[in-house]
Amino acid sequence: MSTPVKAKALNCPNCxxxxxxxxLGQALSAVCIQCLSIIDTSxxxxxxxxxxxxxxxxxxxxxxxxxxxxxxxxxxxxxxxxRQIMVEGTAYEWREYVLFNPYKGFRYxxxxxxxxxxxxxLTGLPERVSHQGKPAATWLGKTYRHxxxxxxETTYVMGEFPWKVMVGERAxxxxxxxxxxxxxxEKTGSEVNWSHGVYMAGEQVRAAFSLPNPLPPSRGVFANxxxxxxxxxxxxxxxxxxxxxxxxxxMFGSSLLMGQKEVFxxxxxxxxxxxxxxxxxxxxxxxxxxETNVELSxxxxxxxxxxxxxxxLINEKTGQAYDFGREVSYYRGRDSDGDWTEGSSGDTVxxxxxxxxxxxxxxxxxxxxxxxxxxxxxxxTLRRDVPWNxxxxxAFILIAIPAILITLRSAGFESRRWAxxxxxxxxxxxxxxxxx
Amino acid sequence: xxxxxxxxxxxxxxxxxxxxxAVQTICEYCRxxxxxxxxxxxKVGVAADLPPDVSPIQxxxxxxxxxxxxxxAGRIAYQYDLGGWNEWHIVxxxxxxxxxxxxQADYAISFPFAPPAPLPACxxxxxxxxxxxxxxxxxxTTLTKAFYSGVExxxxxxxxxxxxxxxxxxxxxxxRFGTIDYSEEPPLLFLGQAVEFDSxxxxxxxxxxxx
Numbered sequence: 001m002s003t004p005v006k007a008k009a010l011n012c013p014n015c016x017x018x019x020x021x022x023x024l025g026q027a028l029s030a031v032c033i034q035c036l037s038i039i040d041t042s043x044x045x046x047x048x049x050x051x052x053x054x055x056x057x058x059x060x061x062x063x064x065x066x067x068x069x070x071x072x073x074x075x076x077x078x079x080x081x082x083r084q085i086m087v088e089g090t091a092y093e094w095r096e097y098v099l100f101n102p103y104k105g106f107r108y109x110x111x112x113x114x115x116x117x118x119x120x121x122l123t124g125l126p127e128r129v130s131h132q133g134k135p136a137a138t139w140l141g142k143t144y145r146h147x148x149x150x151x152x153e154t155t156y157v158m159g160e161f162p163w164k165v166m167v168g169e170r171a172x173x174x175x176x177x178x179x180x181x182x183x184x185x186e187k188t189g190s191e192v193n194w195s196h197g198v199y200m201a202g203e204q205v206r207a208a209f210s211l212p213n214p215l216p217p218s219r220g221v222f223a224n225x226x227x228x229x230x231x232x233x234x235x236x237x238x239x240x241x242x243x244x245x246x247x248x249x250x251m252f253g254s255s256l257l258m259g260q261k262e263v264f265x266x267x268x269x270x271x272x273x274x275x276x277x278x279x280x281x282x283x284x285x286x287x288x289x290x291e292t293n294v295e296l297s298x299x300x301x302x303x304x305x306x307x308x309x310x311x312x313l314i315n316e317k318t319g320q321a322y323d324f325g326r327e328v329s330y331y332r333g334r335d336s337d338g339d340w341t342e343g344s345s346g347d348t349v350x351x352x353x354x355x356x357x358x359x360x361x362x363x364x365x366x367x368x369x370x371x372x373x374x375x376x377x378x379x380x381t382l383r384r385d386v387p388w389n390x391x392x393x394x395a396f397i398l399i400a401i402p403a404i405l406i407t408l409r410s411a412g413f414e415s416r417r418w419a420x421x422x423x424x425x426x427x428x429x430x431x432x433x434x435x436x
Numbered sequence: 437x438x439x440x441x442x443x444x445x446x447x448x449x450x451x452x453x454x455x456x457x458a459v460q461t462i463c464e465y466c467r468x469x470x471x472x473x474x475x476x477x478x479k480v481g482v483a484a485d486l487p488p489d490v491s492p493i494q495x496x497x498x499x500x501x502x503x504x505x506x507x508x509a510g511r512i513a514y515q516y517d518l519g520g521w522n523e524w525h526i527v528x529x530x531x532x533x534x535x536x537x538x539x540q541a542d543y544a545i546s547f548p549f550a551p552p553a554p555l556p557a558c559x560x561x562x563x564x565x566x567x568x569x570x571x572x573x574x575x576x577t578t579l580t581k582a583f584y585s586g587v588e589x590x591x592x593x594x595x596x597x598x599x600x601x602x603x604x605x606x607x608x609x610x611x612r613f614g615t616i617d618y619s620e621e622p623p624l625l626f627l628g629q630a631v632e633f634d635s636x637x638x639x640x641x642x643x644x645x646x647x
Binding site: 007106123125 | 489490492518519520540541542544563575577578607608609610611612613630633634641642643644645646647
């Protein structure tokens with residue numbers, strides 16, 4: 001009982017070649033690489049389960065017999081198989097490695113397009129549920145979204161397996177993802193086996209098995225590949241919200257410091273003459289305090305008409321004038337889409353940095369010259385030192401930009417992930433079928 | 437109270453029971469299967485050779501489960517289509533006995549559980565049938581026909597003349613599982629849970645060259 005158990009070899013009952021056994025009796029089948037026979041190693045008879053043919057032998061990226069460290073324990077690569085699924089007439093092939101430790105048993109590594117998974121069979125039974133209207137599975141409190149259903153076929157085998165493997169054996173697989181985790185169910189006959197995988201990068205696998213050469217780089221996005229953007233949109237938006245709150249406080253604080261003093265208000269009536277542009281000047285008013293802005297509001301009773309105002313804010317003493325023009329037009333009506341309106345019967349202009357002094361306004365209204373005699377009533381209001389919100393609105397948008405970009409990038413990664421799934425938004429030809 | 441020792445009725449060797457409630461043991465010298473009746477030991481058969489042993493566990497292996505230390509007192513070995521597995525009879529330091537199963541180095545600990553209602557006949561079991569035991573929902577996943585391939589050490593009941601045994605595997609949405617053993621009438625129910633090798637902190641294991 002105290003003599004250590006040794007690894008053995010056997011002679012292939014078909015060709016007599018040496019078949020190295022690394023599974024210490026725990027594996028149930030072994031492949032003779034010389035004659036491509038699969039041998040039942042579970043009993044002393046060494047029955048041949050199958051002899052298979054392949055067009056081309058596949059070299060595993062982790063040579064069989066290599067030991068690596070996973071989860072703090074040594075595991076030896078003792079078996080290798082390639083499996084494939086057919087999607088719209090195209091074969092997609094991936095590779096699986098059987099790893100063995102005599103104390104801890106079997107686990108598996110899978111590799112597709114440079115993406116790896118560290119897989120352990122499950123003893124429990126995940127529950128198939130519906131999540132946001134789509135199929136999902138739950139296991140130990142975590143929800144996994146269904147990714148793909150496929151019919152997988154074993155196409156090549158090497159080494160040893162803890163079951164009686166056969167080339168051509170098929171399983172209906174369902175993959176469910178919660179990156180970096182994945183749940184897979186494999187149904188063969190009436191038996192369903194579940195396994196749990198965790199995504200591994202090629203560099204991690206290379207380091208674990210001390211492989212001399214770099215492994216092929218990964219291509220595309222894999223089903224359970226963790227997103228490099230995971231959690232980033234959330235934190236970017238949290239940052240944006242904090243900045244917005246700070247901005248709103250600054251906006252509110254600065255508005256309290258503003259004088260917002262009404263310095264002039266008057267109603268006028270204008271009648272469109274047949275010739276000339278009658279201008280008027282208002283009475284003088286004081287703009288006092290520091291050099292700051294002045295806001296002019298125009299309110300009219302225009303309805304399905306337009307008017308154009310030429311304004312000049314003129315310093316009585318120096319004659320310095322701030323000239324500006326404003327068009328006010330307001331139209332409304334009803335069409336097949338319902339009621340519509342366009343424009344507004346009023347307008348507001350902000351004149352920045354006006355020094356203190358005594359000023360007056362020169363106003364030159366103008367209306368449709370083809371309709372002489374028409375008139376409008378309008379009011380002018382001037383306020384000194386009003387809060388200027390435009391920079392705040394610009395800042396508001398600027399703050400959102402990083403969060404928007406990060407969200408778009410993250411969504412882009414997720415859409416590339418799901419493009420490979422059964423839930424791709426559209427793939428060639430499928431749409432027509434769906435519409436039927 | 438049973439005696440802790442006796443003589444083998446076949447060869448006269450001294451038989452010491454390490455587990456006070458053991459009902460069956462095997463004479464280490466002549467491989468007779470011995471069943472204990474109050475004071476006498478009865479020879480009921482001869483132990484067949486066990487299949488080549490691949491488990492890292494052996495008689496005398498010690499471990500810890502649920503903060504209680506246990507040691508391995510006996511074993512029942514089974515074979516079926518997809519390989520073999522061992523049910524190791526474990527005895528805790530408080531005298532409780534349970535089972536440590538080892539199937540291709542996947543480990544589980546289970547204990548007998550009294551079913552709240554009589555268990556259905558095996559012919560009534562179909563995969564997917566639910567059961568509620570110990571506040572957990574279980575579902576029948578597979579029915580396994582196995583062949584008893586041998587016994588070793590001390591067992592809490594007589595178990596020696598079996599051939600074909602039918603088991604129903606019950607799984608839950610966690611690591612808990614159940615087994616209905618149809619080799620007895622009425623059938624026996626065991627509830628257990630999958631365990632990680634490291635969590636058992638096993639000592640006195642078999643050695644593997646190079647590992």
